[in-house]
Amino acid sequence: MSNSDNYESVVTSASQDIAKFDDHRKGALGHFQHMLHMTPSLVPLIVLVASIIIFGIAIGSNFFSAYALTLILQQVQIVGVLAAAQSLVVLTAGIDLSVGAIAVFTSVLMGQFTFRYGIPAPISILLGVSIGTAIGAISGWLVSRVKLPPFIVTLGMWQIVLAANYLYSANETIRAQDIATNAPSLQFLGNTFKLGGATMTLGVVMMVVIVAALAYYLRATAWGRHVYAVGDDPEAAKLAGVNVHRTLMSVYMLVGLICGLAGWAMIGRYGSISPSATTGMMGNIQSITAVVIGGISLFGGRGSILGAFFGALIVGVFELGLRMAGADAQWTYLLIGILIIGAVSVDQWIRKVAM
Amino acid sequence: MEPILKGRNLVKRYGKVTAIDHSDFDLMKGEILAVIGDNGAGKSSIIKALCGAITPDEGEVWLEGKRVRFASPIDAREAGIETVYQTLAMSPALSITDNMFMGREIRMPGLMGKYLRKLDRPKMEKFARDKLSELGLMTIQNINQPVESLSGGQRQGVAVARAAAFGSKVIILDEPTAALGVKESRKVLELIQDVRSRGVSIILISHNMPHVFEVADRIHVHRLGRKLCVINPKDHSMSDAVAYMTGAKLPEAA
Numbered sequence: 100m101s102n103s104d105n106y107e108s109v110v111t112s113a114s115q116d117i118a119k120f121d122d123h124r125k126g127a128l129g130h131f132q133h134m135l136h137m138t139p140s141l142v143p144l145i146v147l148v149a150s151i152i153i154f155g156i157a158i159g160s161n162f163f164s165a166y167a168l169t170l171i172l173q174q175v176q177i178v179g180v181l182a183a184a185q186s187l188v189v190l191t192a193g194i195d196l197s198v199g200a201i202a203v204f205t206s207v208l209m210g211q212f213t214f215r216y217g218i219p220a221p222i223s224i225l226l227g228v229s230i231g232t233a234i235g236a237i238s239g240w241l242v243s244r245v246k247l248p249p250f251i252v253t254l255g256m257w258q259i260v261l262a263a264n265y266l267y268s269a270n271e272t273i274r275a276q277d278i279a280t281n282a283p284s285l286q287f288l289g290n291t292f293k294l295g296g297a298t299m300t301l302g303v304v305m306m307v308v309i310v311a312a313l314a315y316y317l318r319a320t321a322w323g324r325h326v327y328a329v330g331d332d333p334e335a336a337k338l339a340g341v342n343v344h345r346t347l348m349s350v351y352m353l354v355g356l357i358c359g360l361a362g363w364a365m366i367g368r369y370g371s372i373s374p375s376a377t378t379g380m381m382g383n384i385q386s387i388t389a390v391v392i393g394g395i396s397l398f399g400g401r402g403s404i405l406g407a408f409f410g411a412l413i414v415g416v417f418e419l420g421l422r423m424a425g426a427d428a429q430w431t432y433l434l435i436g437i438l439i440i441g442a443v444s445v446d447q448w449i450r451k452v453a454m
Numbered sequence: 455m456e457p458i459l460k461g462r463n464l465v466k467r468y469g470k471v472t473a474i475d476h477s478d479f480d481l482m483k484g485e486i487l488a489v490i491g492d493n494g495a496g497k498s499s500i501i502k503a504l505c506g507a508i509t510p511d512e513g514e515v516w517l518e519g520k521r522v523r524f525a526s527p528i529d530a531r532e533a534g535i536e537t538v539y540q541t542l543a544m545s546p547a548l549s550i551t552d553n554m555f556m557g558r559e560i561r562m563p564g565l566m567g568k569y570l571r572k573l574d575r576p577k578m579e580k581f582a583r584d585k586l587s588e589l590g591l592m593t594i595q596n597i598n599q600p601v602e603s604l605s606g607g608q609r610q611g612v613a614v615a616r617a618a619a620f621g622s623k624v625i626i627l628d629e630p631t632a633a634l635g636v637k638e639s640r641k642v643l644e645l646i647q648d649v650r651s652r653g654v655s656i657i658l659i660s661h662n663m664p665h666v667f668e669v670a671d672r673i674h675v676h677r678l679g680r681k682l683c684v685i686n687p688k689d690h691s692m693s694d695a696v697a698y699m700t701g702a703k704l705p706e707a708a
Contacts, residue, residue, distance in 0.1 A: 315570075316571075319570075319573055321561070324573075327548055328545040328548060331548065332546070334541075335541065336556070338507060339545070339553070340556055400548075401547050
């Protein structure tokens, strides 16, 4: 070992200050980009506000009425709840194609348990939500333990649940009047109350509560941090001391539970219980659309649940706005398609700040 | 003297590839044991078998004289073994604080923490900042910046700070200075000695012979999936060590 220049000794006199730099102005655009990077849910919020303003100007005061705006909330309540559930799975770098099917199936179970077996409605609701959770647990176990891709697991689960739904119910619809007279608590979430000049339903309240609670738990608790870490890099999360299996199980079970609640909300929203409700087929795509427009990365670990909520509202605003403007319904889908691609492009642009 | 961490007859195979071939391992209390070996000699594998990241097919691991079976790194961590992996095991999108406390977050005192499980951010941030400062990682500006915005060396520094802050019995460092600058690697070496003086035993895997010979009490030479010999850095030269690990020379009386 030669005693060459002892270059390492000078580090004893190294600077002990925490590095600080002057923030050179990057121009308004750069600042905006930075701000979006720090708060990703701002993008869908801006789109939401802009689309409300544009439709408001185009359609006139009808659109700005409390009636129209609360109608949007009522129309998105199912998709909003499903999008909240979908966000959780997508944050773990998964995808759940069965959310809509689980919602329809649990609503059917709640109705059939009450009317076929005479189980008191509140207990039927509890059973329905429990079975939703159990379905989520099966998917979670297959993803976490058997290591199947979430896409495959939930694609299969979608078909299984939807088929079970038709087989079990014999494709029989339970009429709204029967529910209202015999088991009103099934329609509990359809109850309305006045808030200012607006009419709100309890289902809307439930949606807001679910989104707010999940936003809090994802941001401020260890569980939430683990969900992000698992979505970011499951191997790293495992080595860093996260129980990946338990985190994934909790996510999929929570998703099943929330879908069960969405099933209950469906009864309140539609009045009747129908195994062929469109949510079974459309709920998945609608919830994924909301999540993507909301800026949550399908690769996991990035995005916020508030974004998905705004995404669901954007779709609602487009649907109602275009309908009030008398446009063909296909325009809605066309614009939403553009919105999806636009949302991902904006996401890529924001990401550049990190590079 | 009974080793604090002991491996006996460890075997790990991946299909036809043998990563650990009936290898033994001894770490004494309060020492710095360097593990050296060629690429592919199985250094990382034997370390992973000791810290629960992989489960050996055969063999036994003993910690402080007690047989242990770690099913996951979480088990090993609870037993007081902390590891800095070569891959660093960080979540790039999460903040430095989140990463340092991953899996052992501090909750708020009182009702908020108990019922709403709210994290005590100010406390975690202060702790994280203190640990980084101890390690001389002064170039990190914001303790809440995502790890992906750090340089490779800064990331490694954060990973080392995490292990040093929480390891109570054994700290395993897999190439801790590979990506670090001169000042940071000097700090890591100082930190290693500092941690040892607290009575913690350290396993250091490194290719950097000057660093190994400077801090190690003993050097475990790993070759072809097993322990070839353990040498004392005072009695052997760096070229001896390199000769043993590459098979250029056989250790006498091994």
